[in-house]
Amino acid sequence: MRINVPLLLLLLTANLELPAQTVAVQVNSGTEGPTISRHIYGHFAEHLGRSIYGGFYVGEDSEIPNTDGVRMDVVEALRDLKIPNLRWPGGCFADTYHWKDGIGPKEDRPSILNVWWGNVKEDNSFGTHDFLNMCELLDTEPYLSANVGSGTPQELADWIKYTTHPAGTSPMPDLRAENGREEPWDVKFWGIGNEAWGCGGNMRAEYYADIYRRYATFTSDWGNSGELVRIASGASSEDYNWTEVLMKNIPKNLIEAIALHHYSVIDWSAKGPATGFSERQYFSTMREALKMKELIEKHVAIMDQYDLEQRVDLFVDEWGGWYDVEPGTNPGFLYQQNTIRDAMLAGATLNIFNNHADRVKMANIAQAVNVLQAVVLTEEEKMLLTPTYHIFRMYTPHHDAELLPVSFDSPEYTYEGESLPAISISASRDEQGTAHFSLVNIDSERSHQVELDVAGLNLSEVEGEILTGDSLDAHNTFEAPGTVTPVAFTEAALRDGKLQLSVPAHSVIVLRATK
Numbered sequence: 001m002r003i004n005v006p007l008l009l010l011l012l013t014a015n016l017e018l019p020a021q022t023v024a025v026q027v028n029s030g031t032e033g034p035t036i037s038r039h040i041y042g043h044f045a046e047h048l049g050r051s052i053y054g055g056f057y058v059g060e061d062s063e064i065p066n067t068d069g070v071r072m073d074v075v076e077a078l079r080d081l082k083i084p085n086l087r088w089p090g091g092c093f094a095d096t097y098h099w100k101d102g103i104g105p106k107e108d109r110p111s112i113l114n115v116w117w118g119n120v121k122e123d124n125s126f127g128t129h130d131f132l133n134m135c136e137l138l139d140t141e142p143y144l145s146a147n148v149g150s151g152t153p154q155e156l157a158d159w160i161k162y163t164t165h166p167a168g169t170s171p172m173p174d175l176r177a178e179n180g181r182e183e184p185w186d187v188k189f190w191g192i193g194n195e196a197w198g199c200g201g202n203m204r205a206e207y208y209a210d211i212y213r214r215y216a217t218f219t220s221d222w223g224n225s226g227e228l229v230r231i232a233s234g235a236s237s238e239d240y241n242w243t244e245v246l247m248k249n250i251p252k253n254l255i256e257a258i259a260l261h262h263y264s265v266i267d268w269s270a271k272g273p274a275t276g277f278s279e280r281q282y283f284s285t286m287r288e289a290l291k292m293k294e295l296i297e298k299h300v301a302i303m304d305q306y307d308l309e310q311r312v313d314l315f316v317d318e319w320g321g322w323y324d325v326e327p328g329t330n331p332g333f334l335y336q337q338n339t340i341r342d343a344m345l346a347g348a349t350l351n352i353f354n355n356h357a358d359r360v361k362m363a364n365i366a367q368a369v370n371v372l373q374a375v376v377l378t379e380e381e382k383m384l385l386t387p388t389y390h391i392f393r394m395y396t397p398h399h400d401a402e403l404l405p406v407s408f409d410s411p412e413y414t415y416e417g418e419s420l421p422a423i424s425i426s427a428s429r430d431e432q433g434t435a436h437f438s439l440v441n442i443d444s445e446r447s448h449q450v451e452l453d454v455a456g457l458n459l460s461e462v463e464g465e466i467l468t469g470d471s472l473d474a475h476n477t478f479e480a481p482g483t484v485t486p487v488a489f490t491e492a493a494l495r496d497g498k499l500q501l502s503v504p505a506h507s508v509i510v511l512r513a514t515k
Ligand code: AHR
Pocket: 046, 090, 091, 092, 093, 194, 195, 318, 366, 367, 372
């Protein structure tokens, strides 16, 4: 045989020329996996910037189509996402909020200054009734975040009675009935403060643990017969000491979940723009996003040391990308555009949550409308769906489905000598036996060939959708709202128990495979 030496040398030295390696993925369908709680796909609406006013709520007199002041285009968009829960009224705002300011006739409600977010006037025209009725309209579960920083245990106990107790049992539910709502609402999720280590009171972990015990004591009776889910204000990113002190000091009969907040911020003093960013900034955002896996595993390991029966769940009740505000907008309003980078961030993070569904039972992207990594942006009567919105819609089949654990070695996305895993995958199976696979390739340039071993699932047909864009900062605008939209993906093939496809650079694919 004649060997072509120059060609051989070229192939040996320039491995870029070699065909890409196939990523072999093992899909474990043999043992029953945990259920992926739909609450992992939760949202957050704070009195911040144009989240509530102009975003969710435009008032009954607005020309924008609304129900009791809540804009219907936003409601319909969020209904399509099947949003499972909505956290309100903050965030930092929650620890300055006195709920009694937001009930009764709107003209009688006091105005306050929103001291956390831009020092703007808050006229309390959107209050408890407005929020809980809106949740019914959205068909979603409310998550109320209580004021611990500047409130009282009495105020929290009153809010619980006002919202959830039958009329005729005490003065608070009677007041609710007088204000036009006879039937209680169903409010299961209660946050006992927010970021108590920071805007929620600058407390030490030991002090907050004691404060938490006090507040939680008055949420329900001794047996928590109201079956409330009481959520302790959790750590920021790597603050493992916070989790440890809380888990050690809070009796397990007073707590159902502990929170964790992690934002994918490059540098708090140089966050970078939401569009027109460099690849270095893209890479750094992805590094911060992928850190979520390590954060969950380390916080959960600490929780498990103090809770052998794993009764306390982890709720990642704030997560997402955080960049500089759009030029010309109020810095206190946190209004930012949303690009393919955010789609990568959302797809990879949701895969991490799915793959840790045994302990992560809720997560809330920050925030739903017009703030940070929003799924919906509005401008007067116009509304657009962001790339992050499309990821949430594509991932809806994972809600309450059985996790199918996957194992594989990811190829690397390398930038200036640093590497990250390029591919992330999660898989689930619904009650009909239909399997869904979500695959993310964060690599800025290289596609990857993937082969999933699905022999145990007896699948025969596959279809899918893909979301990608011309560039990492491709995004939708009010003038061109359809620039980044999912399209059908027809290039996956099922052969001999193997599901094969090529995942293009910076794309998210969700496949649906039936028997
Ligand atoms: O989501 C914006 C803010 O970020 C929240 O109010 C606060 O909890 C966090 O620091």
